[in-house]
Amino acid sequence: MRNIVIVLCCLGFMSLDIKAQSLTRSTDKDKKVSSSNRRIWYGGNVPLGLGFGSSTLIQFGLSPMLGYKLTPDFSVGPRAGFLYSYYSQRLINGQVERVQPLSWSAGIFSRYKFVDRFFVHAEYEYANEAVPYYTSNGFEVQRYNANNMHLGLGLLQGGGGAMRSEILLLYNVNPSPLSSKSPLSLRFGLNWHF
Incomplete structure (x- = not known):
């Protein structure tokens, strides 16, 4: 009987040891997964534009980005952008001309937080921009491609x-000669876990 108790106690301790090892392994695995998830962050902005007068301009866009933290302060990732524009122009005869082009862009970026709330940002962007202009035949849309290189500073709030x-x-250090846009741009956005 005493031998059976010793065997049962040994089996009990072995099962506790196996259970503890499996808990330790799953905890280590969970730590790796959660650590990997903490390296990924999301962000972006929603560009808006309004202009009124003899002509009307309304713009709405979406620019999502996905960052991966190589270190706690240095991130890289892709960024995309879509911008819908609505232009209308009232002519002398009272007729209204309208055009609704869509512009898009794609690129890669890197960010480095040098203090808790401030970061530097570098971004290469390939843009396919639609620029409407008015002629005697009405609105026409000219498309051009641009290889933009943006450098700047950001503030987290x-x-x-x-x-x-x-x-x-x-600041766009490589502005397209076909664009009338300022090389300076201001972006407002949100991010999660940056």
């Missing part, structure tokens, strides 16, 4: 939680 807002001032 909000608490230390997962969701924060950002303001980003960028």
Whole structure:
């Protein structure tokens, strides 16, 4: 009988040891997964534009981005952008001409946080932009491709939680000669876990 108790105790201790090892392995695995998930962050902005007068301009866009933290302060990732524009022009005879082009862009970026709330941003962007202009035949849309290189500074706002807002001032060091846009741009956006 005493031998049976010893065998049962040994089996009990072995099962506790096996259970503890499996818990340790699953915890280590969970730590790796959650650590990997903490390296990924999401962000983007929603560009809006309004202009009124003899002509009307309304713009709405979406520019999502996905970042991967190589270190806690240095991130890289892709960014895309879509911009819908509505232009209308009232002619002398009272007729209204309208055009609704869509512009898009895709690129890669890198960011480095040099203090808790400030970061530098570098971005290469390939853009397919639609530029409407008015002729005697009405609106015509000219498309051109641009290889933009944006450099700038950003400021994170909000608490230390997962969701924060950002303001980003960028300068395009390679503006297209076909564009009438300023090389300076200001972006407002949100990010999660940056």
